Amino acid sequence: MASKVQTSPDEFRDHISTVDEHGKRVWVYPKKPKGKLYDYRKWVSYGLLTLLFVGPFIKINGLPLLMLNVVERKFVIFGVLFWPQDFFILVLAFLALVVFIILFTVVYGRLFCGWVCPQTIFLEMVFRRIEYLIEGDYTKQRALDKMPWNTEKILKKGSKTVVFLLISFIIANTFLAYIIGIDALKQIVTDNPMNHLGGLSAIVVFTGVFYWVFAYFREQVCTIVCPYGRLQGVMLDKKSLTVAYDYGRGEPRGKFRKGQERTEGDCIDCHQCVQVCPTGIDIRNGAQQLECINCTACIDACNDIMRLIDKPEGLIRYDSEEAIAEGKSWKLFTPRVMGYSAVLALLLLALSALLIIRDNAEATILRTPGQLYQKTEQGTVKNLYNISVINKTNTEMPLTLKLLSSDGTIKVVGNELVLPAQGIAEGVFFAEIPKEQLTGMNSEIEIGVFHNDELITTQETKFLAPAK
Numbered sequence: 001m002a003s004k005v006q007t008s009p010d011e012f013r014d015h016i017s018t019v020d021e022h023g024k025r026v027w028v029y030p031k032k033p034k035g036k037l038y039d040y041r042k043w044v045s046y047g048l049l050t051l052l053f054v055g056p057f058i059k060i061n062g063l064p065l066l067m068l069n070v071v072e073r074k075f076v077i078f079g080v081l082f083w084p085q086d087f088f089i090l091v092l093a094f095l096a097l098v099v100f101i102i103l104f105t106v107v108y109g110r111l112f113c114g115w116v117c118p119q120t121i122f123l124e125m126v127f128r129r130i131e132y133l134i135e136g137d138y139t140k141q142r143a144l145d146k147m148p149w150n151t152e153k154i155l156k157k158g159s160k161t162v163v164f165l166l167i168s169f170i171i172a173n174t175f176l177a178y179i180i181g182i183d184a185l186k187q188i189v190t191d192n193p194m195n196h197l198g199g200l201s202a203i204v205v206f207t208g209v210f211y212w213v214f215a216y217f218r219e220q221v222c223t224i225v226c227p228y229g230r231l232q233g234v235m236l237d238k239k240s241l242t243v244a245y246d247y248g249r250g251e252p253r254g255k256f257r258k259g260q261e262r263t264e265g266d267c268i269d270c271h272q273c274v275q276v277c278p279t280g281i282d283i284r285n286g287a288q289q290l291e292c293i294n295c296t297a298c299i300d301a302c303n304d305i306m307r308l309i310d311k312p313e314g315l316i317r318y319d320s321e322e323a324i325a326e327g328k329s330w331k332l333f334t335p336r337v338m339g340y341s342a343v344l345a346l347l348l349l350a351l352s353a354l355l356i357i358r359d360n361a362e363a364t365i366l367r368t369p370g371q372l373y374q375k376t377e378q379g380t381v382k383n384l385y386n387i388s389v390i391n392k393t394n395t396e397m398p399l400t401l402k403l404l405s406s407d408g409t410i411k412v413v414g415n416e417l418v419l420p421a422q423g424i425a426e427g428v429f430f431a432e433i434p435k436e437q438l439t440g441m442n443s444e445i446e447i448g449v450f451h452n453d454e455l456i457t458t459q460e461t462k463f464l465a466p467a468k
């Protein structure tokens with residue numbers, strides 16, 4: 001629990017809980033949580049961690065499940081390859097994601113932070129549990145930190161550092177696998193290190209960053225850095241679901257006295273909810289505090305107390321501010337939710353349509369700079385072109401080119417065009433069209449790019465000819 005000096009009832013809203021009045025960090029020693037919701041969260045985290053670590057090994061049609069290669073500007077989402085040329089689809093997908101996040105947050109508050117966010121899962125379900133295992137519960141951790149450096153402290157702190165570094169190293173490799181792909185990562189690990197100095201440096205830097213975040217920076221990510229956390233104030237309203245204290249039932253709080261009839265509210269001021277809080281706040285100060293990541297540890301802690309004093313569970317529970325204030329039940333559908341849902345549905349529809357009509361390849365055909373046209377003895381006109389084709393699949397494709405807008409022929413200069421898997425093919429070709437088919441000095445022609453007689457993409461370009 002963080003120690004705090006409070007000067008007014010609302011003073012806690014003036015600064016974050018982990019910074020004292022002198023601006024210094026207050027280290028949070030949360031009590032080890034336990035309870036039904038904590039157990040559910042453990043199971044959810046096992047599933048998500050398995051998905052995260054197995055993800056880089058899963059391939060769909062030879063392509064990764066997810067790869068965000070910002071270095072080579074190549075993105076694979078659910079086995080579908082996107083190039084910078086697909087930028088508009090990615091922008092639409094990003095917009096749909098933003099609307100989804102807003103919609104989800106308006107309805108379910110910070111459910112994501114408590115149950116799904118990788119920061120919470122790694123910190124609370126991996127690093128913190130290892131810390132409890134090595135250093136003991138919060139009182140022992142505090143005592144260990146105050147202790148002078150002796151054998152016990154060196155052993156405990158040393159072994160924790162080694163385990164934390166090892167896990168950070170595994171996370172760093174997984175993170176890199178999502179950027180460059182598992183095959184490139186395997187090469188870095190197995191090949192001569194001198195050939196992969198950049199990749200190896202990235203692993204070292206990522207390991208250091210993850211270690212620093214989970215060993216030192218911790219809840220500050222949620223309270224200071226995370227933009228999603230900072231935006232809660234504008235996304236949540238009184239109807240949003242949140243972890244809330246039922247002050248109507250709990251106040252006035254007062255100590256529990258065994259055998260005496262209770263005249264106060266149900267809160268016995270035992271501070272168990274505060275002691276388990278990983279961000280060092282008191283949920284009784286009010287719902288929707290900036291630091292609350294909705295981790296549910298205080299719900300479990302309070303339910304334990306309620307059972308002990310023979311009161312109904314749920315003094316702290318998932319509910320909306322409005323429902324707590326008015327004693328109403330929480331509502332899922334509000335006009336704002338329906339409005340966002342309509343926008344989200346439209347965006348998803350547009351996104352699906354773009355994905356369905358998206359070509360497997362994309363060609364750029366431009367007249368070769370500095371070249372005019374050639375007249376032939378057979379009464380045709382020739383133009384020289386440069387072609388560049390991008391493959392958005394994982395299959396190699398030999399290509400043929402055909403004129404679609406008029407009769408005529410196309411002759412590729414040099415070798416046949418072969419489009420490598422996930423790669424780019426570049427070449428030069430002549431388009432030859434009978435003079436009588438040309439409408440003017442600068443006509444528009446359409447060229448089809450075929451693979452095995454199947455039209456995979458088309459491109460329009462200009463064709464120059466002499467005046468008639």
Ligand code: SF4
Nearest residue numbers: 267268270271273302
């Ligand atoms: S755990 Fe429950 S009873 Fe104890 S202080 Fe918190 S709200 Fe009150």
Ligand code: SF4
Nearest residue numbers: 277292293295296298
């Ligand atoms: S107030 Fe409760 S739900 Fe919020 S962060 Fe603290 S323990 Fe978790």
